[in-house]
Amino acid sequence: MFKKLLIANRGEIARRINTVAKGMGIRTVAVYSDADAELPFVREADEAVRLGPAPARDSYLNIPALLEAAKATGAEAVHPGYGFVSESAEFASACHAAGITFVGPPPEAMLRMKDKSQARKLVSAAGVPVVPGTEDVLPDVEAARAAAERIGYPVLCKAAGGGGGIGMAAANSPAELEKVFRQCTDRAKAAFGREGVYIERYFPAPRHIEVQILGDHHGHLIHGLERECSIQRRHQKVVEEAPSPLFAEGRNAALADKLFTAALTAARAFGYANAGTVEFLYSDGDIFFIEMNARLQVEHPVTELTTGLDLIGWQLRIAAGERLTVKQEDVKRRGAALEFRIYAEDPVKFFPSPGPLKVYQPPTGEGVRLDSGYAEGNTVTPNYDPMIAKLIVSGATRAEAIERSIQALEGFRIEGIKTNIPLHLRILRDPVFRAGDLNTRFLEQHAKP
Template identity: 90%
Template sequence: MFKKLLIANRGEIARRIQTVAKGMGLATVAVYSDADAGLPFVREADEAVRLGPAPPRDSYLNIPALLEAARATGADAVHPGYGFVSESAGFARACQDAGLVFVGPPAEAMLRMKDKSQARQLVAAAGVPVVPGSEDVLPDVDAARVAAERIGYPVLCKAAGGGGGIGMGVAHTPAELEKVFRQCADRAKAAFGREGIYLERYFPAPRHIEVQVLGDHHGHLIHGLERECSIQRRHQKVVEEAPSPLFAEGRDEELAGKLFSAALTAARAFGYANAGTVEFLCAEGGFYFIEMNARLQVEHPVTELTTGLDLIAWQLRIAAGERLTVRQEDVRRRGAALEFRIYAEDPVRFLPSPGPLRVFQPPSGEGVRLDSGYAEGDLVTPHYDPMIAKLIVSGATRAEAIERSIHALEGFRIEGIKTNIPLHLRILRDPVFRAGELNTRFLEHHAKP
């Protein structure tokens, strides 16, 4: 095992990784921007290194600065968390070249996953169902029209090098396709430096279900069951849960088994090791591969609470070359859990709400866990994602977890900024949500103010 871990991230995930690493006897190094200098993840690390000004390109995306911080502190491993450089094959290789252990998958596997169009082709060749779509990146609108006629409208335009819902748009007619295709290409170029767009069939109201996978460098690969992430706004996840109501209490075990098998097949096709997530759309009685994320997911705690797996601890052990000792038959469901992303935003207009946390008093109680990037008195700046904390609540059943969640959210006191806690409470009280009848367009029709 390595001795000192540099955490190339910020906020709640940096604190969570620190906690796990320290519990394993590792020294920790935080890196920070000027905007984050006073936050808990900086204060709580064994060492902290300033990267630069607030903009991510000058701080958390600054690979030379990250490598220099590791060199200066004598760190021998780097955990990238999620976001920023977590899915950068270039950063993974730069760490390897610098003699650092990268806590994540091999760079080669990341490269296979980076282009979503090519990733689709790779897993399809391995026998994994994929959403019907174009065979490759489309060179222009004319090619997109031909592909759309074959696929059938409506179609979803997607950036091949994208993520987080950026560079995506739906076209219902050929006239719409021209506009949407160009918009997606422009957004993809601005966000990812390339215009490549491909098409997929658009399912109006699918479920979004993902499968956790975990594998070592000795050929042992398991799945950690599924999570449901259907409650979304603008392709961004808002509430996640495990298990999915679609498979809870032993429902549709045949479909679940096929889903888990497909996830493992996809991971093997990429040559995957460490923790990762295979994402699927479930619609029309089947499921279809969307993408594989080569990192820890924001929603990983619901898997931890319902399987007993400590995913970050296993990430560190696997990166150090240890064998994964968990067998597939050891992974069993244990109750239910829901995760709520607590955003600094107006809960009605969905606009960012930066400012000082004059009051920050999280709830406590049976089954309540909080992963937070801030403490009372801290300043929430507009420079990064507005998520300030994750509230994760578990129970013996989904119904119990929901009731505990309502109690916890009602008792969560935050003053000085607006948050989306009222939205979470509306979701939990909605009878359709409580019945588990979820899809990715849920918020368009339910939980209105």
């Protein structure tokens, strides 16, 4: 096992990785920008190295600075968390070239997944069901129109190198397609440095289901069951849970088997190792592959709480060359868990609300876990994602987890900024949510202020 680990991230995920690593006897190195110098993750690590100014390009995305920090502190491995350089094959390759272990999948697997249109082609050839769409990126709007006519409207225009809902928009007609094609092309170039986009059939109100994957470098690959991530706003997840109500209590067993088989097949097609997530849409009684994420997911705690898997711990062991000793039959479901992303934002208008946390008193109680990036007195910066914390609540049943979640959210005191806690409470109290009848347009249709 590694003696020293550099954590190439910030906030709550940096703290979580730090806690797990220290529990395994690994010394930790934090890296930080000027905007984050006073945050808990910096002081909790054994060592801390300044990367640079607040902008991510000058700090958390600065590959030379990250490598220099690892070399200067003698870190043998780097855990990238999620976001920033977590899915950068360039960074993973640079780590390997420098003799530093990248805690994640092989760079070759990351490259296979990076271009989503090529990833679709690869898994489709392996027999995984994909959303009907174009095989390659589209050279111009005329090609997009022709493809849309074959697929049938509505269609979804997507950046081939995208992620996080960036460079994605739906079109219901040729006129709309022309507009969104140019819009997605411009956003893809600005966000990812390349213009390539493709289109696929747009399901107006699907469920978003994902499967946790865990594999070692010795050929052993398992899934960690599914999570439901259908509660979204502008393609960004807001609430996640495990199990999905679609599959809870043995429901739709044949479809669940198809889902898990498809996820493992996709992971093998990519040559995957370490922790990853295969994402699907569910519509009209069937599942369709949309992408695979080559990293730990924000919502991984709901899987940990319902399966007992220590995903970060296994990431580190696998990266160190150890064999995954968990067998598929060992992965059992127990209870239910929900995760709420607590954002610094107006809960009605959804405008960011950065500023000082004058009061920050997290809840406690049975089944409550908080992964937080801040403490009372810290300032939420506008430079990065506005997530303050993740509140994860578990119970013996989904109904119990929902009631515990309401109590926890009501007891979460934050003053000085606005948060989306009122939104989470509206969601939990909505009878449609409580019935488990979820889709990606839920927030448009329900839980209104």
